[in-house]
Amino acid sequence: MxxxxxxxxxxxxxxxxxxxxxxxxxxxxxxxxxxxKQFLDEAKTEREAVSAMIRRLEAAGYVPFDPSKxxxxxxxxxxxxxxxxxxxxxxxxxxxxxxxxxxxxxxxxPRVDLKQRPLYETENLAFFKTHYYGGIRKYQWGTIPLAxxxxxxxxxxxxxxxxxxxxxxxxxxxxxxxxxxxxRTQDQRKLPEGLKGxxxxxxxxxxxxxGEDLSESVKMNILNILFxxxxxxxxxxxxxxxxxxxxxRAADVGLDRSFVGAYGQDDxxxxxxxxxxxxxxxxxxxxxxxxxxxxxxxxSVGNTGLSSSYLPYFIEDLADMQGVPVRRxxxxxxxxxxxxxxxxxxxxxxxxxxxxxxxxxxxxSVNKFTGSRGKGGTSDASAEFVGWVTxxxxxxxxxxxxxxxxxxxxxxxxxxxxxVAHHDVDTIDVGxxxxxxxxxxxxxxxxxxxxxxxxFSAFAKA
Ligand code: MN
Ligand code: MN
Numbered sequence: 001m002x003x004x005x006x007x008x009x010x011x012x013x014x015x016x017x018x019x020x021x022x023x024x025x026x027x028x029x030x031x032x033x034x035x036x037k038q039f040l041d042e043a044k045t046e047r048e049a050v051s052a053m054i055r056r057l058e059a060a061g062y063v064p065f066d067p068s069k070x071x072x073x074x075x076x077x078x079x080x081x082x083x084x085x086x087x088x089x090x091x092x093x094x095x096x097x098x099x100x101x102x103x104x105x106x107x108x109x110p111r112v113d114l115k116q117r118p119l120y121e122t123e124n125l126a127f128f129k130t131h132y133y134g135g136i137r138k139y140q141w142g143t144i145p146l147a148x149x150x151x152x153x154x155x156x157x158x159x160x161x162x163x164x165x166x167x168x169x170x171x172x173x174x175x176x177x178x179x180x181x182x183x184r185t186q187d188q189r190k191l192p193e194g195l196k197g198x199x200x201x202x203x204x205x206x207x208x209x210x211g212e213d214l215s216e217s218v219k220m221n222i223l224n225i226l227f228x229x230x231x232x233x234x235x236x237x238x239x240x241x242x243x244x245x246x247x248x249r250a251a252d253v254g255l256d257r258s259f260v261g262a263y264g265q266d267d268x269x270x271x272x273x274x275x276x277x278x279x280x281x282x283x284x285x286x287x288x289x290x291x292x293x294x295x296x297x298x299x300s301v302g303n304t305g306l307s308s309s310y311l312p313y314f315i316e317d318l319a320d321m322q323g324v325p326v327r328r329x330x331x332x333x334x335x336x337x338x339x340x341x342x343x344x345x346x347x348x349x350x351x352x353x354x355x356x357x358x359x360x361x362x363x364x365s366v367n368k369f370t371g372s373r374g375k376g377g378t379s380d381a382s383a384e385f386v387g388w389v390t391x392x393x394x395x396x397x398x399x400x401x402x403x404x405x406x407x408x409x410x411x412x413x414x415x416x417x418x419x420v421a422h423h424d425v426d427t428i429d430v431g432x433x434x435x436x437x438x439x440x441x442x443x444x445x446x447x448x449x450x451x452x453x454x455x456f457s458a459f460a461k462a
Contacts, residue, residue: 014401017447018258018361029450032276033260036449037250039272040262041166044245045149046084046294046304049107049268053086053275053292054078060279062088067317074283079314084294085304087314088278090460092287097324099332100287100315102425103274103456104306104416105339106296109264110134110438112141112175112200114150114242119204119234121219128173128202130244134297135413135438139194142177144440146202150242154231162230165247172247173202202244246440253443258361259435260449265442267296269432269449270338277456288460289315296339296416306419327424334385335427336459337417338452340444341365341403343433351411356404358433360445363399364455366390367429370405372412379421381428389428396458399451403433430455 001009017025043049057078065077065087073093080086085107092100111133118128132138147165154160165172177195178186186194208217209224226232250262271292278290295305302308315333316326343365344357358365368386371378381389393400405413421427432452435443 014359014362015399016359016361017363017399017451018445022447025447025450029446030257032450032453033446036269036272037252037260037262040250040260040264040268043107043268043271044109044147044166044264045111045243046108047151047241048149049271049292050080050083050086053271054080056275056279057088062279065089065314065317067320070321071318081294081304081310085310086292087311088275088290089314089318090278090281090284090288091318092284094285094287095324096287096319096322096329097332098286099329099334100289100318101284101459101462102289102291102311102333102335102420103277103338103459104291104293104311104335104420105270105274105431106267106293106300106306106416107271108134108294108297109245109266109268110136110297112136112146112202112244114202114237114240114244116238116240117234118202118237118242119219119222121216124208124218125206126204126218126222128204128244129198130200130202132197132200133243137192137439138197138200139177139191140439141200142175142195144174145172145247146174146244147247148173148242149245150240152230152232152236152240152242154236155233160230160232162242173204173244175200176203248441258447259443259445261441261443263440263442265432265444266340266434266437267338267431269340269434269444270452273432273449273452274336274338274456276453277460280457281460284460286462287318289318291416293416300416300419306416307422311420312423330424333425334388334459335417335420335425336389336430336456337415337420337427338431338456339415339417339429340431340434340437341367341429342405342437343435343445345435351406353404353407356402357406358401358403360433360435361447362401362433363448363451364393364401364430365403365433366393366400367403367405367415367417367431370412370414370417370429373409376412377414377418379418379427381417382426385426385428388426389430392458392462393455396454398454398458399447400430400455 209221253259
């Protein structure tokens with residue numbers, strides 16, 4: 001054997017598919033990302049993501065899950081968990097006792113939430129107090145246009161949906177910051193304190209309500225606008241879930257348009273790609289369950305996060321229909337924890353270990369483990385399962401790469417993987433590399449987005 005040939009046989013290097021000669025793939029990826037961008041604009045919160053997904057599921061023939069029914073192979077159902085998380089199932093032709101396939105992503109993203117008593121006035125300016133949600137770098141959230149999304153209830157319990165700052169002509173909101181001319185003291189702060197938590201105040205207005213002698217007349221005017229528009233009062237904010245999110249829309253990035261830039265791609269990129277794989281999956285061999293979870297960004301907590309039992313309960317309902325104990329199903333099941341990877345950024349090369357990083361245009365990132373400080377807090381997939389998944393990807397010509405979250409001891413993170421693995425399911429993280437993850441404008445490569453769709457589709461029919 002020639003030395004060159006031998007080297008090719010012995011060495012391993014993931015392939016970069018970002019080549020102009022990959023015309024077909026580039027075209028397919030660009031076309032796929034058109035509806036993806038639309039979805040990102042429709043789904044800036046977990047609740048909006050659930051609605052946007054149900055619209056697409058119902059158009060594809062999915063119906064609400066009814067546990068009293070006995071579903072047949074090919075049947076397609078969804079279960080809405082409190083409007084903030086979603087489960088779908090396509091019943092397989094093989095008995096459920098053989099195990100199921102689960103794809104689990106999350107649909108919450110880091111953001112700035114309103115406090116429960118948010119409104120205040122100072123020096124004739126009205127503001128909202130906020131409490132940020134998830135891992136944000138607070139200084140990045142100042143001085144960008146923000147939109148207000150969420151739900152409230154009127155005094156009589158009637159629900160209302162709020163969305164301001166998305167339609168053309170809508171006002172937007174912002175968090176102010178210092179001008180460089182006066183920032184000498186602030187400039188000495190450490191970056192995480194560039195803007196402090198209690199400085200993330202949302203600018204709301206400045207016009208005073210006109211009437212008799214009145215204190216807090218700007219706040220009064222804001223409340224009056226809210227009452228006239230929505231029929232709500234200050235007390236109604238107590239139960240509100242209002243999220244301030246970047247007002248910008250998803251866009252192509254780069255002269256070659258090879259990227260998608262948008263808010264909330266962690267993890268709506270995996271939610272969307274696994275959703276489309278589910279929708280396009282007809283008559284699978286193995287029953288396919290796709291989960292879209294809330295609260296991943298703050299530890300998968302609460303009854304809409306995946307540390308809750310709603311996923312195993314749903315699988316138990318499916319198992320009951322075929323008279324199988326759920327634990328017999330779970331121990332034979334496989335899960336792709338569909339979450340993003342930290343794409344190698346050459347500008348900040350220091351924090352990555354290049355050989356084990358994921359790169360844009362090299363396909364889906366496969367994380368055997370996540371966690372921090374010696375794999376702490378991760379589910380660490382088995383050799384057998386890593387082998388099964390990578391063979392499955394290879395057999396379907398899906399570009400993929402192994403990935404670790406930065407250098408050892410540089411930081412770390414987690415996903416929903418350990419919560420699914422906890423139920424005795426083989427689980428591994430598979431997702432899309434993201435540049436500037438968790439910032440207001442995250443960047444993915446279209447080829448990788450499309451690779452994720454192909455990966456979840458291959459898993460669905462495996
Ligand atoms: Mn994520
Ligand atoms: Mn995240």
